[in-house]
Amino acid sequence: MQVFLLHTGQVPIRARRFRHFQNRAAMKQVPQPMSDSLHIAIVGGGAAGVFAAIACAEALGARGRVTIFEAGPKPLAKVRISGGGRCNVTNARTDPRDLVAHYPRGGRELLGPFHRFGPRETIAWFESRGVPLVTQPDLCLFPASDDSATVIDCLLSAARDAGITLRTGCGVKRIDHNGARFCLALATGEIATADRVLLATGGAKGLDLAAALGHHIEPPVPSLFTFRVADPRCTHLAGIVVPEAVANVPGTRLQGAGPLLFTHEGLSGPAILRLSAWGARELAACGYRFTCALNFLPPLTTPAVAEKLNALRTTHGRKQLHTWSPLGLPQRLWEQLVSASGARPGVAWAETPATIVQSLARLATASEFPVSGKAVNREEFVTCGGVSLREVDFRTMESRLRPGLFFAGEVLDIDGLTGGFNFQAAWTTGWHAGTAMAR
Numbered sequence: 001m002q003v004f005l006l007h008t009g010q011v012p013i014r015a016r017r018f019r020h021f022q023n024r025a026a027m028k029q030v031p032q033p034m035s036d037s038l039h040i041a042i043v044g045g046g047a048a049g050v051f052a053a054i055a056c057a058e059a060l061g062a063r064g065r066v067t068i069f070e071a072g073p074k075p076l077a078k079v080r081i082s083g084g085g086r087c088n089v090t091n092a093r094t095d096p097r098d099l100v101a102h103y104p105r106g107g108r109e110l111l112g113p114f115h116r117f118g119p120r121e122t123i124a125w126f127e128s129r130g131v132p133l134v135t136q137p138d139l140c141l142f143p144a145s146d147d148s149a150t151v152i153d154c155l156l157s158a159a160r161d162a163g164i165t166l167r168t169g170c171g172v173k174r175i176d177h178n179g180a181r182f183c184l185a186l187a188t189g190e191i192a193t194a195d196r197v198l199l200a201t202g203g204a205k206g207l208d209l210a211a212a213l214g215h216h217i218e219p220p221v222p223s224l225f226t227f228r229v230a231d232p233r234c235t236h237l238a239g240i241v242v243p244e245a246v247a248n249v250p251g252t253r254l255q256g257a258g259p260l261l262f263t264h265e266g267l268s269g270p271a272i273l274r275l276s277a278w279g280a281r282e283l284a285a286c287g288y289r290f291t292c293a294l295n296f297l298p299p300l301t302t303p304a305v306a307e308k309l310n311a312l313r314t315t316h317g318r319k320q321l322h323t324w325s326p327l328g329l330p331q332r333l334w335e336q337l338v339s340a341s342g343a344r345p346g347v348a349w350a351e352t353p354a355t356i357v358q359s360l361a362r363l364a365t366a367s368e369f370p371v372s373g374k375a376v377n378r379e380e381f382v383t384c385g386g387v388s389l390r391e392v393d394f395r396t397m398e399s400r401l402r403p404g405l406f407f408a409g410e411v412l413d414i415d416g417l418t419g420g421f422n423f424q425a426a427w428t429t430g431w432h433a434g435t436a437m438a439r
């Protein structure tokens, strides 16, 4: 009988392989490998690793077997907490060219893979396995159950059915490659061997494994964070949402558009998260100290807003500046802008000097806030950086430097905006790696 995992002393440890699955009545027997069968090791039991393992095991059949080594006590830990416990599985933008515009890093490389396995295939994959997905008005897809546990149960059940061995609490500390086979040193002190290895260790962890195998690593920095702003305007406006705003960093081309939220800590909402993602590297380089300018009335520019406000001096001359928000901005925000403009309390539009109108227009379209740091977005954050994409063949996700080594998920220098794009990258790269490893 062939065994996959051996102690350093060459003692078979088959009995331990089912650490995670062993008590599940529904578990299928793991198929016994043929003596010349392929051994596939998946390092990391997150979304990318588990999805790749399933694709690989289903394509391999009895020609080999797949083992997932997961450092943590449970697989799919991030899937569980994702989307506030609901798991934003993917996005309804199914056109690959539209989809790749939502990846600050990796979009160009993902274009081909999305043509072969994109959101359409992801939706079909989950729905054919009994997980219907519901599309929200913002094009995010969630399981109809509104519970990430449904997604986890589906993945683990597919993994069981495919005969995958899942070893939890079993981190991989080192990987050696002798040109033909890989040797994995496990945290348990065991050594495992494999013909092919997938690195799916997520954002910042596991990058040393890739580096030790000769890969260049783009330094990891956070993406999708909110801005800390110590400014009384934020505290005063906390809780206010501007439905459509543009945030940018003056002097750069960085910007993010979408809803904006004032918080007690500073600035948040999709406009800020998008800016943080596109500017992840530049903002890290300046120590998260920069000026953020906000246009509360896009696509209007300062002169266009000034023109509209000037017209009010004749059309609504008797109305007071403070008490009426004329351009659809939240009243509390409008009052704050009027106060900041230097307008005299109680002044009517007809009496408002042109300098005040000009100042109001500038504040509504280019208010500046001093950012003094980043805060974590509790809903979702990902890592910018990882294994350099130049060194990976995106038709197969195989290393261009080391045949037999594959990558999937956030370990790569790929990250998306919020909206299910990060899981979609994990499913897509996982599926490609899994099917290629089975060839």
Ligand SMILES: Cc1cc2nc3c(=O)[nH]c(=O)nc-3n(C[C@H](O)[C@H](O)[C@H](O)COP(=O)(O)OP(=O)(O)OC[C@H]3O[C@@H](n4cnc5c(N)ncnc54)[C@H](O)[C@@H]3O)c2cc1C
Pocket: 043, 044, 045, 046, 047, 048, 049, 069, 070, 071, 072, 075, 076, 077, 078, 079, 081, 082, 083, 084, 087, 088, 089, 090, 170, 171, 172, 173, 200, 201, 202, 203, 205, 206, 378, 379, 380, 381, 382, 408, 409, 410, 411, 419, 420, 421, 422, 423, 424, 426
């Ligand atoms: C709070 C939160 C909410 C999110 N919500 C969403 C969402 O709704 N939609 C969305 O698209 N994205 C979301 N994301 C992002 C998404 O979770 C990640 O992009 C995705 O999980 C990446 O999958 P992965 O498999 O590459 O990495 P991970 O999910 O991080 O999995 C990597 C696994 O590898 C294991 N590992 C690491 N090193 C080793 C080692 N040496 N040996 C063995 N195992 C190892 C880790 O323990 C981990 O289990 C969210 C992220 C967070 C933090």
